[in-house]
Amino acid sequence: MWLSAGFAMLMPAMLAGCSALQGPSSIFDLGVSGNVAEPRSRVQVLVPEPTAVRALDTERIAARPSPSQYAYLPGAVWSDRLPKLLQARLVQTLQNSGKVRAAAVPGQGMLTDYQLVLDVRAFELTEEGAVVDFAVRLMDDRDGRVVRSRVFRYGVAVASRDAANQVAALDKARDLAFADITRWAFGG
Secondary structure, eight states, rough: OOOHHHHHHHHHHHHHHHHHHHHSEEOOOOOOOOOOOOOOOOOEOOOOOOOOTTTTTTEEEEEEETTTTEEEEEEEESSOOOOHHHHHHHHHHHHSSSSSSSSEEESSOOOOSSSEEEEEEEEEEEEEEEEEEEEEEEETTTTOOOEEEEEEEEOOOOOSSSSSHHHHHHHHHHHHHHHHHHHHHOOO
């Protein structure tokens, strides 16, 4: 009798564990920024993988119920680790902007003039809404000298608490930041 009572108490926990093993119910991606424009510059840029604290260096979508606590959207993940996803979208934003001749990631064998280095300080849902915060350095690739640096922080209100609207707000904040980073680094 004790055994069956104990099993009955464990059953909901076991079922919850099984549903967690099935994987996320929603996989989200970030959009591609900007319209495609013809290159108006001879500048070639390398975009290394951004750095992030471990809580953000994951496929899980971060939320901050308090300034000292991380949580994640249940059942929702990014399509790749966040730094890798941001790297891909920043390269595409630069390529589409027309402000550089070419943008690439390390290992593609391209001779570059600059590196655009991104540190992810925040990419999360908070009481403010969707918040992104990037520390960015533009470095001369020939001598490693920092040409300029700046912090970009954007917050966007979340329309509703469902995962799709929360992710859309994060993507909008990221899009605003990447457009501003491109203008700041390469003019116009």
